Amino acid sequence: MRDNVRMRAWLMDSFSGVEQMRIGEVPAPRPGPGEVLLRVKFAALNPADAFLAQAMYPAKPPLPHILGRDGVGQVIEVGPDVERPRVGETVGVLRCDVGVEKWGTLAEQVVVKANCTAPVPDGWSLEEMAGAPLVFLTAWQALTQWSDPPAPPAANSVLLITGASGGVGVASVLLGKSMGLRVVALSRSTGKGAILQDLGADFVCDPGAADMRKKVSAAIAPQKVDIAIDNVGGALFNQVIALLGFGGRVSVVGRSAGPVPEFNTASLFFRRNRIGGVAVSDYTPEGANAAWNEIVARLKAIGKRPVVDRVFSFEDVKAAFARLAEGPMGKVLVGLG
Numbered sequence: 357m358r359d360n361v362r363m364r365a366w367l368m369d370s371f372s373g374v375e376q377m378r379i380g381e382v383p384a385p386r387p388g389p390g391e392v393l394l395r396v397k398f399a400a401l402n403p404a405d406a407f408l409a410q411a412m413y414p415a416k417p418p419l420p421h422i423l424g425r426d427g428v429g430q431v432i433e434v435g436p437d438v439e440r441p442r443v444g445e446t447v448g449v450l451r452c453d454v455g456v457e458k459w460g461t462l463a464e465q466v467v468v469k470a471n472c473t474a475p476v477p478d479g480w481s482l483e484e485m486a487g488a489p490l491v492f493l494t495a496w497q498a499l500t501q502w503s504d505p506p507a508p509p510a511a512n513s514v515l516l517i518t519g520a521s522g523g524v525g526v527a528s529v530l531l532g533k534s535m536g537l538r539v540v541a542l543s544r545s546t547g548k549g550a551i552l553q554d555l556g557a558d559f560v561c562d563p564g565a566a567d568m569r570k571k572v573s574a575a576i577a578p579q580k581v582d583i584a585i586d587n588v589g590g591a592l593f594n595q596v597i598a599l600l601g602f603g604g605r606v607s608v609v610g611r612s613a614g615p616v617p618e619f620n621t622a623s624l625f626f627r628r629n630r631i632g633g634v635a636v637s638d639y640t641p642e643g644a645n646a647a648w649n650e651i652v653a654r655l656k657a658i659g660k661r662p663v664v665d666r667v668f669s670f671e672d673v674k675a676a677f678a679r680l681a682e683g684p685m686g687k688v689l690v691g692l693g
Contacts, residue, residue: 360383361383361384362381362382362383362384363381363382363383363384363463363464363465364379364380364381364463364464364670365379365380365381365382365422365459365462365463365464366378366379366422366423366424366462366463366673367379367380367382367420367421367422368409368419368420368421368422368423369419369420370419371408371409371410371411371416372409372410373406373409373410374405374406374409374423374673374674374677375674375677376409377409377423377673377674379671380420382420382463384464384465385459385465385466385467386433386435386467387433387434387435387438387467388435388436388467389435389436389437390435390436390437390438390469390470390471391434391435391438391467391468391469391470392431392433392434392435392438392441392447392467392468392469392470392473393431393432393433393434393465393466393467394427394429394430394431394432394447394449394465394466394467394468394473395429395430395432395464395465396427396428396429396461396463396464396465396466396692397427397428397429397430397446397482397486397691397692397693398427398428398429398482398483398486398487398667398689398690398691398692399424399426399427399460399461399462399486399689399690399692400424400425400426400427400461400486400487400490400523400687400688400689400690401424401426401676401677401680401687401688401689401690402425402426402490402491402523402680403522403610403612403680404425405423405424405425405455405460405677406677406680406681408423408456409423415456415457417456417457417458421459421460422455422459422460422461422462422463422466423455423460423462424454424455424460424461424462424463424466424690425449425451425454425455425456425460425461425490426448426449426455426461426486426487426488426489426490426687427448427449427454427460427461427466427486428446428447428448428449428476428482428483428485428486429446429447429449429461429465429466430444430445430446431443431444431445431446431447432465434470435470438470440470441470441473441475445475446475446476446482447473447474447475447476448473448474448475448476448485448486448488448489449461449466449468449472449473449489450472450473450474450489450493450641450644450645450648451472451489451490451493451636451637451639451644452468452469452472452641452644454466454467454468454472456637462673462690464692469641471641471642471645472641472644474489474645474648477652477655477656479661480661480662481664483664483667483689483691484661484662484664485662486687486689487523487662487664487686487687487688487689488527488662488687489644489648490523490636491523491524491526491527491662491687492527492531492648492651492662493636493639493644493647493648493651494524494527494609494634494636495524495527495528495531495585496527496531496647496650496651497607497634497635497636497638497639497647498524498528498585498607498609498634499515499528499531499532499535499583499585499607501607501632501634502583502605502607502630502632508535509535509537509582509583510582511535511536511537512536512537512538513537513538513582513583514537514538514540514576514579514580514581514582514583514601515528515532515537515538515539515540515581515582515583515584515585516540516542516572516581516583516584516585516596516599517529517532517539517540517541517542517584517585517587518542518563518584518585518586518587518588518592518596519542519543519586519587519588519610519612519683520541520542520543520548520552520557520560520587521541521543521545521548521551521552521683521684521685521686522587522610522683522684522686523684523686523687524585524587524609524610525541525543525585525587526552526555526662526663526685526686527662528585529541529552529555529556529557530555530556530654530655530658530660531651531654532556533555533556533658533660534654534655534657534658535654538558538559538576538579539556539557539558539559540557540558540559540560540561540572540575540576540581541553541557541559541560541561542560542561542562542563542568542592543560543561543562543563544562544563544564545683545685547685548685549562551663551685555660555663556658556660558575559572559575559576561575563588563592563595568595569595569598569599572599573599579601580599580600580601580602580604581596581599581600581601581604582600582601582603582604582605583604583605583606583607584596584599584600584604584605584606584607585606585607585609586606586607586608586609586610587609587610587612588610588611588612588613589608589610589611589612589613589614589615589616590611590612590613590614590615590616590617591613591616591617592613593606593616593619594616594617594618594619594620594623597623597624597629598623600627600629601627602627602628603627603628603629603630604627604629604630605629605630605631605632606629606630606631606632607632607633607634608631608632608633608634609634662686662687663685663686663687664686664687664689665679665684665685665686665687665688665689666679666684666688666689667689667690667691668688668689668690668691669690669691670690670691670692670693672690673690676688676689676690
């Protein structure tokens with residue numbers, strides 16, 4: 357039977373970074389109650405994977421560990437009490453412990469809770485499905501977390517997105533347009549800026565420009581920024597705060613530029629600004645499925661799909677992480693054939 361089956365995987369033996377990972381063979385996992393076993397077709401990389409590999413993430417899984425939170429694969433075995441999905445179906449992985457506390461998708465096979473899977477939407481490629489769930493669920497939370505119950509901002513609100521060409525950035529542009537928001541995207545690349553405009557961004561600006569704040573303010577006048585999604589941190593964060601209007605909010609997703617220098621909390625006082633962190637780990641399986649269904653419907657309504665930057669071979673995972681660090685246009689994937 358399957359008890360002696362082994363699989364190839366990228367193994368993390370220490371918290372010394374993704375550069376220290378190695379390809380090895382390990383026993384293939386078996387699904388337990390409520391779980392399914394997938395033969396992975398595509399896996400997607402996320403910055404949080406690299407952070408976990410450097411011990412810069414709350415999770416500290418047992419070693420060796422297998423990274424990879426996103427992916428798509430064919431169901432090859434189901435555990436007890438699983439009605440859906442069925443053997444032979446191809447599904448994507450929604451937010452769960454895969455790649456965090458449990459072995460992830462940078463392997464030939466992965467075990468996933470059945471209620472943390474979703475079918476590939478009509479018209480989507482397997483690559484698009486593989487890279488979409490985590491970044492779109494993150495963007496959805498970033499946009500909707502400011503009300504109880506969570507809800508999209510009012511139409512015509514101004515949305516500012518830093519790091520707009522990355523996975524969460526692209527997802528934020530698309531979801532923002534689906535909500536009828538005015539979208540300002542910050543990107544240092546002219547080429548990426550043109551693509552962001554094709555995706556629906558109303559205005560694109562280089563965050564490194566000396567007059568960035570002046571340009572953004574002029575583009576959205578007489579409005580101010582109502583909500584910002586910050587994927588970058590660093591010195592740019594203070595510029596984002598300065599662009600907020602009264603009651604403006606910042607959803608903090610990433611910190612690729614490092615800590616925020618000399619942040620003055622007084623800058624929040626008189627405009628009643630608010631800052632809130634985003635954590636997709638807060639989603640229950642039911643909540644993730646409900647949000648995902650809403651996301652898919654919104655993308656269909658505006659005729660858009662996820663953006664894939666590049667697909668690397670399984671043997672080239674380290675090169676794929678290097679591409680992720682460079683700043684891709686959309687998602688970086690790994691194909692397993």
